[in-house]
Amino acid sequence: MENYKPDRFLLYMYIVLGVTIVTLFMFLRPIDTDDTSHTVKAIAMQGVYQRMSSDVPIPFQQLKDISIGPDDNELILRGHVKQDIPKDKKIMMYITRLQVHIQLNGKDIYHEEGDDYTWWDSFDSPGITPKDELVIHLQRATDSNYPEALALWLRKFSSGETYALLLYQLQRNAAKIIISSMLLIIGLALLFSMGVLRLFKIDIYEQFFSCAMLLISGAVCTFIDYEYITLLFPYPGLINIIDYLSQMLICEFLLIYLSTFLNKKSHIKTANVMIFLWTLCIVGYCLFQKGRGSDAFLSPAWSMLVLEMVFLIREYKMHMEKRIKYVVVSVSVLTGCTIIEIVHYSFVHFYWIYVFQAGLLFFTIVQCIIAGDFVREKMQQASLVQEMQGELAQSRIRVMLSQIQPHFVFNVLNAISGLCLIHPEKADDAIIQFSNYLRANINSLQSQGLVNFEEELKHIRCYVALEQLRFGNKIHMVYDIGAANFSLPALTLEPLVENAVKHGLRIKSQGGTVTLKTAENMKEICIIIEDDGVGFDWESLQKDSHASIGIMNVRSRLEYMLKAKMTIISVIGKGTKVMIQIPKKGDSRV
DSSP: OOOOOHHHHHHHHHHHHHHHOOOOOOOOOOOOOOOSSSEEOOOOOEEESSSSTTTTOEEEEEGGGOOOOOOOOOEEEEEESOOOOOOOEEEEEESEEEEEEEETTEEEEEEEEEOEEEEEEEOOOBBBBBTSSSEEEEEEEETOOTTHHHHHHHHHHHHOOOOOOOOOHHHTTTTHHHHHHHHHHHHHHHHHHHHHHHHHHHOOOOOHHHHHHHHHHHHHHOOOOOHHHHSOOOHHHHHHHHHHHHHHHOOOOOOOEEEEEOOOOHHHHHHHHHOOOOOOOHHHIIIIIIIIOOOOGGGGHHHHHHHHHHHHHHHHHHHOOOHHHHHHHHHHHHHHHHHHHHHHHHHOOOOOOOHHHHHHHHHHHHHHHHHHHHHHHHHHHHHHHHHHHHHHHHHHHHHHHHSHHHHHHHHHHHHHHHHHHHOHHHHHHHHHHHHHHHHHHHHHHHHOOOHHHHHHHHHHHHEEEHHHHHHGGGGGEEEEEEEOOEEEEEEEEHHHHHHHIIIIIISSTTTEEEEEEEEEESSSSEEEEEEOOOOHHHHHHHOTTTTHHHHHHHHHHHHHHHHHEEEEEEEEEEEEEEEEEEEETSSSSO
């Protein structure tokens, strides 16, 4: 993922930004709030209105003449409709946290207590004529922070067919629905692609899952518009829960997504704490809020996101990793669009949605470009691994033949035979060690992938025990294991230890010591095999293909399976040091 072509990627970014801006201006247009069509008509009414029952009645000729202030919590209308509303005709109202009470000629025909939800509601007309007196009492909920609720009800008070109103609203919001559907399809496609890659045993980055879930949550959130969704699904309480939950999940998956790019331990720890706290907030909302939500409730999450962005910018300045740069740019655009939506809502009390969708589209396209490059790189690696598979199989056989040499087997058996008469218990232990050694070598022939370091360490201990059985105190082994939770190709370290013993210590009259050391840092696992033997001329050995076949095989497998680097330093008369560096964030399981 680090092999991006900056020029090409910047070109992609400019194209995406241009498309996003065009999309933004296409859809940022004034919203017509008069829901009328040939089968849905606004109810014309005239009469008097009062803001409180004790106020002096004020006459009006049509509903739009009624003046509503931001501090008005109550409205009482008395009057007559201008046209007949036939019996069984639907009377439709857009209710936003309002108590609604309607009387016809002193008789109740509709009553709504005013839940903390927004939805379309309707009832069948009992047959209303211009001669009938209609009394409508509207009152905002006590905890409602939506001053436009009364005016919105007046503008959308209409009669007609619910189906016709639904078609009108779907047509009016077609662009929004299409964009939300695109985001949902892309998110599901990304999840499906991850499943396919897993099926083919191709490792994928963790952030792709959180990215896919972020897109799905964003699609659900932007799809929910109460002007049409409550006509499709007349369950405002459930829709309200899904709405706020999707908003909270957007923040959750964005926090997780950003945290996957962090490398510094303190940053990772802080990010994990923030994710945990926000998860507790989501659980608390589900348990105690009972569907109610507030936009202010999301403020802590956006503060956490800003902090993670600061962490990423700091790490980018330290490591100059281009992938982090593109992530910061795309998330900054998404955050900026979200802030625009919030500021707009604070003034006019409704969301554009299109601005947030544009930011989410920009983010999506950038992530798709990153994912596309990742998949192409993975497919190339898979093809290369397949080509190398036959060669590696032959190499494993050659390594095995070089390890299980007849003279080594004969010497071990002779040593065990000598122990049988003198030390039967030691002979029994030696047979077990030899059996384990042979079994590990045979198993390596069947191994197609990686093995745990602990398995390789057991194999080394078996080999060293057999050599100490033959040569006694001439062979010393020191283990300095600072890291053990990683994997590597089978039969990788044992041949290196065997080379150190065979070509370094056994030739030396007084013997010597082999040290196996492992350590780790934020970027890599480091393995060192060092001996104080006789040393050798590494440059000359490389020219002898037969003599260096074992070492070259180990190096090839480490490089192709783990992208690891193996370095050999040998000084004649002083010893040899082999260092293996395995990247933690490579393309294999470490």
